[in-house]
Amino acid sequence: MEEKSMRITVQRTGGFTAIPITKTVDVTAMPTNEATQLRQMVEAADFFDLPAEIPSTSQPDRFVYQISVEQEGKRHSVTVGETAMGPDMKSLVDLLMKSGH
C-alpha cells in the first residue's frame, strides 16, 4: 500500500529549564505500527483544520508544544500549552518526543 509522505516536527519550549527541544519524525520511514498510529491520530484530529494557537490557562514553568505536520506539500502548525493538552494529544506528543530525532 502506498502511503503519502508525512513529516511531523514537535518543538517543546518553556518549562523551568526553558531549553527548547525539537524532534522530527519521518512517518514514511517509521515502523508500520507507529506510522499507522500517527497517521490515524493526525487524520482523526482534523489536524489541518485546528487553529494555529490553542489557548491554555497560563501556569508558570509549563511546557509549550508546537506541532508541525507536513503532508504532500501541505504544512500546518499548532501551538498548544501543556495544560490544554488532553490525554490523547499528550499521547501523540509523547510518541513524537520518544520516536523523534
Add this chain to the structure above:
Amino acid sequence: MKTRQKKSIRAKNYANKSSHVCPICCIIPPHMMDHIIMHGNDKMRAYALQTLRSSEQFRGKREVMGNVSFAVSPGQKRRTVYDAAEGETLPGALIRAEDGPPSRDIAVNEAYDGAGATYDLFHDVFERNSIDDQGLRLDSTVHYGTRYDNAFWNGNQMVYGDGDGQLFNRFTIAIDVIGHELTHGVTQYEAGLIYKGESGALNESFSDVFGSLVKQRSLNQSVNQADWLIGAGLLAPGVNGAALRSLKEPGTAYDDPMLGKDPQPAFYKDLYRGSQDNGGVHINSSIPNHAFYLAAMEIGGFAWEKTGKIWYIALRDTLRSRANFRRAASATINIAGELYGQSSEEQLAVRNAWKTVGVI
C-alpha cells in the same frame, strides 16, 4: 492537568479505537467545544460534554477551595508531600506531613525541607505567613510523570519531575528550584504578574531571586559567598554546565552540545523579542536578575536582609500585573529611598544596578 475522570476517558478511547471518537479534541478550547455540543454528531457531542464536565469540575474545585480560608494560628508552618508514582494525577499519595518522620525517599525529604526553608525565609525575614500570607498549607508532589524534565506551580501546589537522568536529575535536588516554585505562588497572590513578555520575565525573575535567597539563607552565605546560580546540581553528569541560570553572569550557566548555550542576556539592549517561551519569560528574566545581583553586591552583607526586602516590598505592595522592567526599576528605587533614605547608599546601589543593565 488530569483528573481521575479524564483517565477513564482515555481508557474508554483505547477500548473504542475503531470508532471515530476524536482522539485529540479534548485540546479544543471551550468556545469550540460549545460548537461541537451544538452541531457535532452524537459521538463528538458526548465526548465534548464529558471533557467539558471534567474540566469544569476542576475549575469549580479551585474556585471553592480558593475562597475558603481555614483558621490557622499565625506563623504556623504546614507542609505535605505527595508521591504521584510517575503518574500525572495530583496530588498523589500522601507520604509525609508536618512533623511526620522523614521518608526513605530523598525527593520527598528534599521537597519537605525546601518548602520549609522557603516558608522560613518569607516568615522570618519578610513577616509573611506562607504563600498567601494566611498560612496556606504547602503541598508538594514528587515523582510527577515519567522522566519528566520539569517542575512547576499549578496555582495550588508545587509539582516536581524526576528528570530524564541523561540531561537532568530530579528537580528537588536544588533548593533554589523549590524556592522558585513557591515564589510563583507568592507572586500569584501579590503582584499577579502576567506570564508573558516583560511582566512574565519579572514573574520569573522574582522566583529566581527569592529561590536564590532561600539557598543563600539556608547556607548562611553573604553576597560574596553565594554562587548566584539557579539549578546547581540539576544538570546530569556529563552535561557541560554549572546550572540553568546565573544571576551573576547571565548567559554562562551552560554550554553543551545537547542543550545548546545559555541564551540569557545581561543587558536590556540584548532583550529577546521572539515569541517562544511566552515571549522569553525564562530568557529575559536575567536582566532583572542581574540588576538584583548588582544591587545586592553593592549593598553587601546578606542579600535577603536589605536588597531582598526592597524587592519583596515591590512585589507585595507596588507592582501590578502588567508591570514592565522600568516599573520594577522605579518601584525598587522608590522603596529603597523609603526604607533607607533618599540618596542613601542602598538607593544609589539599586539605581546603579538598573542603569548598568540598561533598563533606566
